[in-house]
Amino acid sequence: MMASPPDTSKSSKLERYNSYLLRRVSSAKLIAASSHLLFRATLLAGLVLIFLFLLHYPPLLLSSSRYSSASPHSNHRSLLSSGSYGGGSWERDVRRSAAPRRPDGLSVLVTGAAGFVGTHCSLALKRRGDGVVGLDNFNAYYDPALKRSRQALLSGHGVLVLEADINDGALLAKLFDVVPFSHVLHLAAQAGVRYATRNPQSYVASNVAGLVSLFEVAAKHADPQPAVVWASSSSVYGLNTEAPFSEIHRTDRPASLYAATKKAGEAIAHTYNHIYGLSITGLRFFTVYGPWGRPDMAYFSFTKSILSGKPITLFRMPDGNAVQRDFTYIDDVVMGCLGALNTAKKSTGVPGGGKKRGPAQLRVYNLGNTSPVPVAEMVRILEQLLGKKAKKNVVTLPQNGDVPFTHANVSLAKTDFGYRPTTDLATGLRKFVKWYVEYYGVQTPKVVDKDAGAEEKEEEGAAASA
Numbered sequence: 001m002m003a004s005p006p007d008t009s010k011s012s013k014l015e016r017y018n019s020y021l022l023r024r025v026s027s028a029k030l031i032a033a034s035s036h037l038l039f040r041a042t043l044l045a046g047l048v049l050i051f052l053f054l055l056h057y058p059p060l061l062l063s064s065s066r067y068s069s070a071s072p073h074s075n076h077r078s079l080l081s082s083g084s085y086g087g088g089s090w091e092r093d094v095r096r097s098a099a100p101r102r103p104d105g106l107s108v109l110v111t112g113a114a115g116f117v118g119t120h121c122s123l124a125l126k127r128r129g130d131g132v133v134g135l136d137n138f139n140a141y142y143d144p145a146l147k148r149s150r151q152a153l154l155s156g157h158g159v160l161v162l163e164a165d166i167n168d169g170a171l172l173a174k175l176f177d178v179v180p181f182s183h184v185l186h187l188a189a190q191a192g193v194r195y196a197t198r199n200p201q202s203y204v205a206s207n208v209a210g211l212v213s214l215f216e217v218a219a220k221h222a223d224p225q226p227a228v229v230w231a232s233s234s235s236v237y238g239l240n241t242e243a244p245f246s247e248i249h250r251t252d253r254p255a256s257l258y259a260a261t262k263k264a265g266e267a268i269a270h271t272y273n274h275i276y277g278l279s280i281t282g283l284r285f286f287t288v289y290g291p292w293g294r295p296d297m298a299y300f301s302f303t304k305s306i307l308s309g310k311p312i313t314l315f316r317m318p319d320g321n322a323v324q325r326d327f328t329y330i331d332d333v334v335m336g337c338l339g340a341l342n343t344a345k346k347s348t349g350v351p352g353g354g355k356k357r358g359p360a361q362l363r364v365y366n367l368g369n370t371s372p373v374p375v376a377e378m379v380r381i382l383e384q385l386l387g388k389k390a391k392k393n394v395v396t397l398p399q400n401g402d403v404p405f406t407h408a409n410v411s412l413a414k415t416d417f418g419y420r421p422t423t424d425l426a427t428g429l430r431k432f433v434k435w436y437v438e439y440y441g442v443q444t445p446k447v448v449d450k451d452a453g454a455e456e457k458e459e460e461g462a463a464a465s466a
């Protein structure tokens with residue numbers, strides 16, 4: 001068979017050209033289709049990115065971006081953007097709660113208002129005719145139901161407590177837009193000495209980042225700038241051995257992260273006072289106790305354990321000495337807080353973060369009871385009041401951040417605003433137990449045979465968790 005000659009005819013050339021054109025067209029179509037696809041995918045990805053961005057930085061926060069709540073420590077968004085806060089009736093409620101009812105009354109923003117000290121201070125301020133707005137994040141560090149009960153108590157006295165976090169700078173800024181607070185009583189904090197080994201970040205988030213969030217708004221946004229009174233802690237004295245503790249003693253050896261964050265707070269206070277002229281008073285509380293107290297504290301948890309027959313752990317120093325605390329009754333501490341508020345001078349800064357007009361007040365005070373008591377003695381008083389013996393495990397103080405003793409010298413607070421603690425531990429614990437049995441509906445305890453049920457166990461050198 002002969003090979004067919006090469007096709008050189010016009011028609012076959014045309015066919016080849018056509019098929020070439022077809023190939024070009026289809027590849028062009030392919031390119032067009034894929035670039036279309038690429039365009040759509042890019043558009044979609046862009047929209048998704050914009051959506052995620054808006055989700056993270058809602059418009060309200062963008063408009064006051066300086067007060068963005070998108071802190072690295074909290075992934076919560078401003079409650080303003082949730083729609084539950086803001087608006088006419090909300091503002092009316094806030095203003096009503098903040099309005100003083102006496103001439104020259106204060107208008108106070110109380111953070112941590114559903115906490116132990118916050119509740120008592122808010123009530124005391126309201127009772128004497130000051131205006132109070134409370135803020136609390138109702139976290140679950142201890143039973144939030146107790147915080148809700150305190151909120152209900154405050155509500156009954158005309159004090160509004162908003163559920164919000166101090167790291168929500170946008171909401172704080174909004175509050176200052178609605179009310180020109182004369183004072184802030186800043187009590188919101190992550191409390192507890194030993195819990196800091198288990199959840200260190202919560203101390204940084206509340207006691208450092210939260211404090212900065214509040215100072216930022218107070219210094220740069222609030223007009224007028226308020227005077228700030230805030231809760232430091234006796235724990236800043238750490239390993240100080242000079243006693244009684246005086247404000248001039250060393251506070252550079254904290255024994256716990258809790259203490260370190262409170263000490264950091266005092267340093268941060270110095271900065272905001274120095275740069276922005278914010279009037280700031282730090283109060284070093286000494287183991288405050290009483291009705292409506294904190295369930296995580298020893299006197300409270302011991303009461304619960306004694307009543308339910310559960311053992312308690314009592315710490316003792318490695319040298320055998322007792323651990324002692326300068327237990328301070330809540331009413332005395334409230335008098336100290338009010339005294340500090342009464343004598344707080346105005347801030348001297350220019351709202352908006354401008355240059356201060358002159359030096360502003362910066363103070364630190366001990367608010368203690370001035371008479372340390374061994375923890376074992378506190379337990380003995382509780383046993384008497386409850387009519388029931390504790391089952392005690394006595395263990396050597398573990399490395400948990402505790403200090404061997406605390407003892408306040410309060411002469412500075414006495415001189416400056418007449419602070420004079422008047423409640424001894426037995427009297428204060430009696431009031432606490434009375435509240436406890438009523439609040440939890442405990443049957444009136446009956447006095448038991450002193451030996452029955454008593455059980456004391458020694459665990460030499462053993463470490464126990466609180």
Ligand SMILES: O=C(O)[C@H]1O[C@H](OP(=O)(O)OP(=O)(O)OC[C@H]2O[C@@H](n3ccc(=O)[nH]c3=O)[C@H](O)[C@@H]2O)[C@H](O)[C@@H](O)[C@@H]1O
Binds near residue numbers: 191
């Ligand atoms: O004054 C302060 O600076 C601090 O006082 C308390 O801290 P703390 O004195 O440790 O109070 P509790 O937890 O009630 O302990 C009281 C005493 O009981 C002792 N304890 C505690 C728990 C326990 O299981 N056993 C025990 O013997 C502690 O060592 C301590 O000496 C508060 O919890 C802190 O928030 C506050 O800042």
